[in-house]
Amino acid sequence: MDEAAERHNAKMKKIKAARDRMMADKTDEKGLIVVHTGKGKGKSSSAFGMVMRCVGWGIPAAVVQFVKGDWETGEKRVIEERFPEVRLFVAGEGFTWETQDRDRDIAAARRGWDIAKEQIRDTRNGFVLLDEINIALRYDYLDIDEVVTFLLEEKPPMTHVVLTGRNAKPELIEAADLVTEMDLVKHPFRDGIKAQKGVEF
Amino acid sequence: MDEAAERHNAKMKKIKAARDRMMADKTDEKGLIVVHTGKGKGKSSSAFGMVMRCVGWGIPAAVVQFVKGDWETGEKRVIEERFPEVRLFVAGEGFTWETQDRDRDIAAARRGWDIAKEQIRDTRNGFVLLDEINIALRYDYLDIDEVVTFLLEEKPPMTHVVLTGRNAKPELIEAADLVTEMDLVKHPFRDGIKAQKGVEF
Numbered sequence: 443m444d445e446a447a448e449r450h451n452a453k454m455k456k457i458k459a460a461r462d463r464m465m466a467d468k469t470d471e472k473g474l475i476v477v478h479t480g481k482g483k484g485k486s487s488s489a490f491g492m493v494m495r496c497v498g499w500g501i502p503a504a505v506v507q508f509v510k511g512d513w514e515t516g517e518k519r520v521i522e523e524r525f526p527e528v529r530l531f532v533a534g535e536g537f538t539w540e541t542q543d544r545d546r547d548i549a550a551a552r553r554g555w556d557i558a559k560e561q562i563r564d565t566r567n568g569f570v571l572l573d574e575i576n577i578a579l580r581y582d583y584l585d586i587d588e589v590v591t592f593l594l595e596e597k598p599p600m601t602h603v604v605l606t607g608r609n610a611k612p613e614l615i616e617a618a619d620l621v622t623e624m625d626l627v628k629h630p631f632r633d634g635i636k637a638q639k640g641v642e643f
Numbered sequence: 644m645d646e647a648a649e650r651h652n653a654k655m656k657k658i659k660a661a662r663d664r665m666m667a668d669k670t671d672e673k674g675l676i677v678v679h680t681g682k683g684k685g686k687s688s689s690a691f692g693m694v695m696r697c698v699g700w701g702i703p704a705a706v707v708q709f710v711k712g713d714w715e716t717g718e719k720r721v722i723e724e725r726f727p728e729v730r731l732f733v734a735g736e737g738f739t740w741e742t743q744d745r746d747r748d749i750a751a752a753r754r755g756w757d758i759a760k761e762q763i764r765d766t767r768n769g770f771v772l773l774d775e776i777n778i779a780l781r782y783d784y785l786d787i788d789e790v791v792t793f794l795l796e797e798k799p800p801m802t803h804v805v806l807t808g809r810n811a812k813p814e815l816i817e818a819a820d821l822v823t824e825m826d827l828v829k830h831p832f833r834d835g836i837k838a839q840k841g842v843e844f
Contacts (some may be wrong), residue, residue, distance in 0.1 A: 494692070495716070498716070
């Protein structure tokens with residue numbers, strides 16, 4: 443086994459140990475670390491569906507958008523207009539393929555993560571969505587070890603945290619309680635159909 | 644090839660031909676037939692996230708719930724209290740494992756499908772969600788050919804229809820524009836944690 447693989451295994455083992463410690467303290471109801479990943483649709487929209495459920499049950503929720511820019515999305519509008527009790531923070535402004543400015547993207551990701559930590563620590567929240575944080579983790583704009591350690595050691599026991607985006611890192615999957623991979627079976631773009639309001643954004 | 648396989652292939656070919664006819668009439672923007680299936684989480688919640696987007700964009704939407712019973716779910720409450728413009732119909736009352744009454748389940752599924760057809764035909768709707776209809780199709784409470792033929796031949800061109808539930812039939816996948824399979828990578832129930840408000844329902 444080469445050095446990198448050894449390091450990786452040691453790291454995963456450490457995450458597993460931290461996770462086991464966390465689980466040992468738990469009764470049968472607890473706040474979950476939930477990951478939505480994969481190339482298919484529905485990673486963010488199902489997380490927003492969960493926000494909708496929280497509103498229905500009166501569970502205080504916060505959303506930190508790491509990637510979606512300052513353009514209006516359907517979700518943002520609904521949260522602002524219909525769910526005034528949900529705290530919404532937009533950290534990423536365009537990001538990477540729009541800004542082409544790595545330093546600015548890293549600053550936006552760090553800003554998002556600072557807000558995320560604050561919202562997760564705030565025990566008034568029962569649910570915190572970190573939308574598209576996996577993109578920031580993938581490009582190492584945020585440190586995966588820092589994020590995983592925080593989730594396992596500082597997340598209040600009853601708070602659900604949902605992390606979305608493609609290419610979830612193995613460390614995050616190891617730390618999570620519930621991981622869903624959205625796979626694309628069939629997609630209309632291959633037939634030349636444009637992305638559309640309501641369905642795609 | 645045995646007779647059943649031949650029949651299956653002929654049927655799939657017919658669906659493909661109907662789909663090709665439908666696509667031939669389309670410009671590059673059209674209402675999609677969307678399927679969310681698989682054993683993972685997020686099939687219904689991402690569809691409800693799409694309902695939320697529609698509300699954000701002012702797209703009139705209707706929801707027909709084929710399985711969820713008369714118990715209160717977070718989504719139902721939010722639709723009733725925050726999204727008065729969304730038409731919500733609950734067709735299934737408990738269903739199968741609750742009612743243990745096949746005739747009653749079939750009647751509920753038929754009632755749901757009649758409402759579904761009416762809502763899809765109503766061109767004021769831009770989005771119609773048939774939540775958990777795949778369960779009714781799987782048990783043959785509804786005829787798959789009737790559903791697929793209706794979608795391909797009678798759905799107004801600009802209306803999106805989303806069909807959710809495990810075990811989507813191959814005929815439906817063939818007819819659909821966009822299919823996402825939600826796969827379960829990791830699930831907390833194996834660790835003895837209960838289903839929880841907000842995350843699971």
